[in-house]
Amino acid sequence: MNIEEFFQLSAGKWFSHRTSQHLALNQSEHSKSDIIIDTLAVDHPEATKLCQQYEINPSSASCAIKINWNGTMEKDQTKHSGSTVLVSVPDADNPSEGKLLREVVDAEKTPVAGHYKFDSDGALILTIEDENIWSEERLWFASPNLRMRVNVLKSFGGFSITSFTSEIRMGGFPPAAKASEAANSVSS
Template structure:
């Protein structure tokens, strides 16, 4: 699988269930969300704007997605809603690796260009390092309609948070036959 196939397989409405564990406090937290993923073309205004925000040269070979969520955490009835835009820009010499941009969720925050890599196991790994935090997330498809995510947030003070999320496609975009075959062969 390559980055284009990964982005093609992702659109749709997903139900997500996440368990997070704060390693310092030895506490776990569960949550669920409805997530909608939309594929954005390389010339979509939000993709172009994000590249400009990061001072990264826009490429016609970039891949964009908009993610919108409506989430709740166990014990907290207040819904968490929001959306963000992601852009992956493959390296010219190795399209399985490249730059990863994410819309900033806080005004005034300095944009940080992350990296992505697709491994031989077809898992996509994003890594972003801020001044005090390193964030790594790994995503893979167990089948065309079942996606898994694990993430680790490591703080400079040594404390970490880990999470596992399973996502089930509930509708919306369906993968192309080519992408479905790539995913099915990876899960065999």
């Protein structure tokens, strides 16, 4: 699987259930969200703008998605919603890895590109590091309609959070040929 196939297979509406463990506080919390993932053309204005923010030539991008979410934290029923755009820029020497650009909404923060690569089993591994936080997330498809994620987030100030997320496709299926190809690669 490559990043383009992964983004295409991710398109659609998903129900997400996340369990997070705050290691320093020995507390866990649960959240549920509806997530909508839309593929964008690499020349879409939002994708082009994002490349410009990172000072990367938009022609280097291979694919883009927009993610919208709306959910609640079970502990205090806090609502959370938002959206972000992601753009992949493959490494010229090794297209199975590269930079992942993420929309930054806080104008005071400097954009930090993440790094993606594919593990030998087809899982996508995302790593982001800045002066305050290190994060690694592993995403994979158990089937075309079931996606899993595990994440470790460490602050250089001392806290750590781990999470497990399961996402079930609720609609907006990818093209049948792509889903079939991805299903074959997931099951092999």
